[in-house]
Amino acid sequence: MGRKTDAKLAETVLQAIRDHNGQLRPADLAKQLHLHPYQVSRLLPAIDAGKRKWLCEDDEGRLSLYRDE
Numbered sequence: 001m002g003r004k005t006d007a008k009l010a011e012t013v014l015q016a017i018r019d020h021n022g023q024l025r026p027a028d029l030a031k032q033l034h035l036h037p038y039q040v041s042r043l044l045p046a047i048d049a050g051k052r053k054w055l056c057e058d059d060e061g062r063l064s065l066y067r068d069e
Contacts, residue, residue: 017063024063
């Protein structure tokens with residue numbers, strides 16, 4: 001059985017990606033939110049699937065949203 005995703009934390013991470021679209025790498029995002037990089041890495045697939053957004057990573061590893069409703 002998989003771990004449950006913390007919905008509030010996932011929404012916080014998603015909002016930070018929106019706020020800094022194309023400017024943050026997952027490690028930078030973790031630092032900004034005072035999280036361990038592993039926490040952010042585990043949340044990204046859940047955010048992508050659960051919110052039906054398409055997270056993109058550029059050649060330098062920065063995150064952005066391909067489609068944001």
